[in-house]
Structure formats: structure tokens, C-alpha cells
Amino acid sequence: MKNAYKIIIASLATLWAACSNDSSTAGATTESNSAQANNLTEEQIALLEKSFYTLVDSTKALINTDSHSFDSLAQVITEQPILTPSPEATAIMKLWSPFTTKADTSFYHRSRDNRWTCDVTAFSQESGATLRQQYDASPFNDAGQRNISSGSFSTRIVEVDSVPVIMKTVGLSSYWGYGVTCAEFLEQFKDSCSASNGIFKDFGDGCNGSSLNLACSMFIPENMDVEKAAEIFTDNFLNECKEDSIRYAPNNDERFGLFGCESHSGPDENGEYYFYTTCRPEDADPSLDSLCKDWQLGLTQTIDDYHEQFATFKKLDGTHLYTYEHPYLEFADNYTYESLVAYNTFPSAKVANTYREEGVYHLPDSLLKVFFPTVAESPTALKVLEKKNETYYIIVIKDTGAKGHFLRSIGDDNIRITDIVKSGDSCPEDTTVHYSTYLVRGAANWDIVEKPITRDTYESPLWNCDDPESLEQIEPYGEWVYPYGVI
DSSP states (O other): HHHHHHHHHHHHHHHHOOOOOTTTTTTSSOOOOOGGGTTTTTHHHHHHHHHHHIIIIIOOOOOOOOOOOOOOOHHHHHHHHHOOOOHHHHHHHHHHOOOOOSEEEEEEEEEETEEEEEEEEEEGGTTTEEEEEEEEESSSOOOOOOEEEEEEEEEEEEETTTTEEEEEEEESSSOSSSSSOOOHHHHHHHHHHHHOEEEEEEBBBBBBBSEEEEEEHHHHHHHHHHHHHHHHHHHHHHHHHHHHHHHTTTOOOOOOOOEEEEEEEETTTTTTTEEEEEEEEEOOOOHHHHHHHHHHHTOOOOOHHHHHHHEEEEEEEETTTEEOOOOOGHHHHHHHHEEEEEEEEOOOGGGEEESSSSSSEEEEEEGHHHHHHHHHTTTTEEEEEEEEEEEEEEEEEEEEEEEEEEEEOOOOEEEHHHHHHHHSSOOOOOOEEEEEEEEEEEETTTTGGOOOOOEEEEEEEEEEEHHHHHHHOOOSSSEOOOOGGOO
């Protein structure tokens, strides 16, 4: 058993060795390699074969994003057309994302040339982790498009007839890391599976297909702790991200700089829902380029994360997983989103007392660190103002009782803010006073200071006093930053 333990640990450490794309190579067999598992009994082989159906073939999750035209989550669940994808389609989706619980830990890496990203997400409830990589093979082409390849790799432990089984998956992957071909990665995956006395399956057509969709099933040693194994999965993925980020660092391309990306969504003039993202190169100071990227990678709380707490609903209903973003909590105009920099709890420093009244104020550069210390750590926090001849303003909000906030719009007549309050019948009376503030940037002669603040209320079903777990998942205060607001 000790030898088996060493084999599995070694294979975990080497399984995801980086490779590069070569779609011209031959494909792998779609049959499992049961014959290679020479040290397994027929019963063990049958159990490992069964594990594929537990995790992959019989998946019950399908992400449906075409739900924005509905006014409520209830309508999405009850009125959305039932989709019945083929078993092959659902299997491949599960290979890309084999987890159904919420991630509890995430790590993010980016290469210094800004062309490669790698993130690792741990799922402790399901004893596993996912590594996702994305690579820009070329800068913007004449049509304004980018050639982006990506890869998704997961390892988790499932129970099959009360026996723990390690499942490794590769899903919808057209990029596998740094340095070798698709065929080499595929062969390495198969060899690693065989060395671990496991069963291999190819759910696609090897490197002949548009992406790799693979899985390997193997037994976990009897003396291996499941929780410890899950930590090993995460650590190995993290080490790979770190190693690849160094490999890419020397690859400098003057056509790639910092990119400011903005997402736009909402109903168009015909009432149809739209969503698109635009990215624009920024003329960043090369000496600050890597420093600013390091700052971005160090962010743990972003505005998008803050919004997701209140506005993104997920519902697993039988055979379908629905995701739904509440349209009431979306930005009313793109200008507001482009102006937004950060949101934070009001500081306790005495120097800030001058601003302790609800309203809009010009924020001197000298007080940026007092109100928004994370923003102030960005090397370009003030340089972007010089470049665009802008200045910072703060919108101060006063609450009785804990609330979340959405900056809806900065319009001609007013500033619209939606207060997010808790739902449920067991909410205690809360008379505590809280101050929060938004950081926005705009022209020095902007008339924002004269605009009144208009507030309305949204009762969040995701922040429910009757569900203690939901209360723990919401963080209505603290500093949340829009990364591209300061470049």
C-alpha cells in the first residue's frame, strides 16, 4: 500500500505538466484502458467504471444563461423551456465543471506579459480543486477579436458504493500549459492514469477534436486522509500556476500592455437583452506595468464579487442548473460603471469627520489612502487622473441598520442608489448607524457635488435572517475595488 501511495502522490504532482496546442495530432481511443489496470480485480475495475457514471455520464447539471428576460427567479424556474441535451453534451459540461457546491478558496495568477492567466479554486465540501488557464495566442486582430485558448483541469474525490475514488478530469480544453503538444499532454495523462493503476476514458476524439475531454478514475489508498488529499490537489495546482507564471514572464510583446475591460449589459431599444465586453489597451508606463499587475493579482475583494453576493441566483432543479442575474440590480448606464472605482466602509480617522454627512464630496488626493487604502496601493491610482484630467469624488451614504448598496446611476438629475436589506421573519431590530462611501472619478468641473442622492430598497432573498448560512456568506462592508477603475 505504501508503494501505491507513492505512485499516486507522484502522479498528482506531475499530471498537469504544461503542454501547448497541436491539433494536428492523432486522437486517443474512446474506450477505457481496463486492460492496462493489471493489478485490479474484476470487481475493482467494475467499481472504477461505475465512478464515471457517478461523476460524468449521469450528470444532472446544465448551465442556462438565456434567462435575462424574466422578471423573477420563480419565472425562470417555472417558465423557462425545458432543455434536454444529449448525454454526451452533459458529460462534457461536467468535465469542464464537476463541482456543484460553492468554492471556498480561490487563487489567481497572471503572467507579466498579461497574455496568460491561471486560477485555482478549491471545493472543500467535495474534496477537490479546479485549475483553469487562459492564453491569448495573439493580440487583437483587424476585426478586434482575440485568439484565446483555455483549459480546465479538476481533481476530486467521490464515493462509489462507500469507497473513495479519485477522479481527474480535463474538460473543454484547447490549451494545456507551457511547452509541449496536445499529443504529448494526452499521452502523459494516459500514462499517469496507468501508473496510478487507474481507468482512463476519452469523451471526445483526442487531439482530433476541438478540445480535450478526458477522465481518469483511481482508488485512493486506504491510509490516505481524504481532507489531506484534497489539500494536495490544491497545492499541486497552485505550484503549477506559479511555475508557469515565471515561464511566461520573459515573453514581452509591445503590442500587449494593460487592458481595461468593461462589461455592458441591459435591454436594448427593442427590449432584447444584450451582454458584451470591450477591452482597450492602455498607454501604461512600462516601469509601472508589472507593479500594477501585481496589485491587481493581490485583490481579494472586487466590485463584481460584491455584486454577485446579492444579484446572482443559482437554482438546481432536477436536471437543470439555472443561473440568473437580477435585472433590477444592474447598472442603468455605462458611464456610471466606467466612473466607479471602489466601495468601502467609512473610515474612523478623525480627518474624515468633515465628510460624515450623507452627500457628495470632492476627495483630495491626500485623503485617498484614508478612505480607500487598497486603491491607494495601486501605482496608477493617481496617475490615471493626470492622464485623463480627472479627479476623485466620494458619495457618502448613512444607514440605520446594516445594508448593502448598489450604485445604480449618476444621471442628469440625481444619483440613484439601491439599499440591499435582509429578508426573512426572524430579523431582529437593528438601530446601529453605519456610513459607507463610493469612490468615483470624473472631470474636475463635474457637477456631481450638486446632485441629490435618491435611494430605494431591495429585499434580498439571498441575505435571509431565517438562513444563518446565507448571513455568513454576505459581506456588506469592507473595501471592494473595480480593478480597471485605476488604470
